[in-house]
Amino acid sequence: MPGHDADGSAPEAGALAGMLAKVTGEPASWARQVSAGSRLEGDLLLDSLEVAALAGLLSQAYGDRVDLLGFLAGLGIDQLIELTVGDVAAYVARSLADLQ
């Protein structure tokens, strides 16, 4: 999946799927079907509270430089509709790369 940082500190697909399972309360079998191409809204049916919870988990895991809600605030409506797990992973990887 996109978003792997060179030093391996960016989220693995599994780590992000795990966080998504945590914020949705879904079981591991659900998380296994989450892929880089899964859309947060259209496929995973994340609501705004779950997105906010995911943002919280990401900044807990990677620090305040990973500001998912700040990233989303800069997107247009079509980008928000089409936002995938891969896009989130890529954003996290970029934020961590910027730190170095």
Added chain:
Amino acid sequence: MSRFLFVVPPLAGHINPALSVAHAVAGRGHEVAWAGSEKFLRPLAGQSATIYRTGLRLYRPQGERGFTALKSLWESYLIPLARFTLPAVDTAVAEFQPDVLVVDQHAVAGAVIARKHGLRWATLAPTMMELARPYRSMPQVTAWLNGLLAGLCSGAGVTPFDPLFSPHLVLSFLTEALTTGLPVPDGVVMAGPVFGGRPAGPEFPWEQLDPGRKKVLVTVGTLATDIAADFYARMTEALEPLAGRVQAILVGAPGGPAVGPGILALPRVPLLDLMPHLDAVVSHGGINTVCEALSHGVPLLLAPIRHDQPVVAAQVSAAGAGLRVHFSRARPDELRSALAEIIWKRKFRTASSRIMRSFVAAGGAGTAAEHLERVAAAPASVPEG
């Protein structure tokens, strides 16, 4: 005496509060007319109502949520509806000669025509959508909507302005008890929920209500029938073990009318007449149902789908008058335990009653009518173009 033209979209949740306000305005001796779909309005407003027909375009949301639903609401429905109804609203203004246009926040054509003729207009805000602006932290989304509205104005020969908020009056049917923390613009009049002036509800088999059990009403409104079946199935499973203690009234559930030991399933019910009998309401968070429940101190279990419903659910939950669950994800055991909490933990009803008292204090339709009279009495503004 003044003349008020109500401009409404063909959406029951928008027309119902407008009917109550119109009823209060007419009761004070003013003349009222409507611009909207006659097919929708006639059965509700009555045979004697003056209706300027705009034609009918139906809203079909098709299971969308979040930004997908927001985009389709404006691009595929509200903006085309406004373009389609502009000429008819213009004709209504020419024929009825209103002193004030009373414009539903989502019947944008009314605002554009008022502006075009320099007429005073008031905004009716029957939802939480524009007051809460859940996308307010997203400048590109705000710019997208402003662009759509500006295009509509320009197409009608009017310099772009904000057609969602009248500078003369914005009436909301909420109170501060439900809007804590929301970026409600200054000057919005919180009249509280409005009742009265609506036709009697459908028949109800009152003899079937069991006085020995708690009563819960389950409804997901009229616009979610496409995705409701799965929710009703999980809710029915949640209710089964409670059947000895809880009687459920399922409204509009697929499969048609049915009467089981724990469940009364009906296509329609007289919601307002039922409220005093209820111990809880399970809903998608449609603002009208929610405020009708809160007006009777009934606590809520909310499973929001789209638009302002997630905000409504969050506000009700923050006020302590209910709990929020995920519409698609909540499993039967989760629904059951949340429902049991709402029914048997006193604090939810206490909080709901607190909101009820704020509604009574706000004055409802009488307050709304007073403010509309004030707009009618103000000096006229300058026509544009």
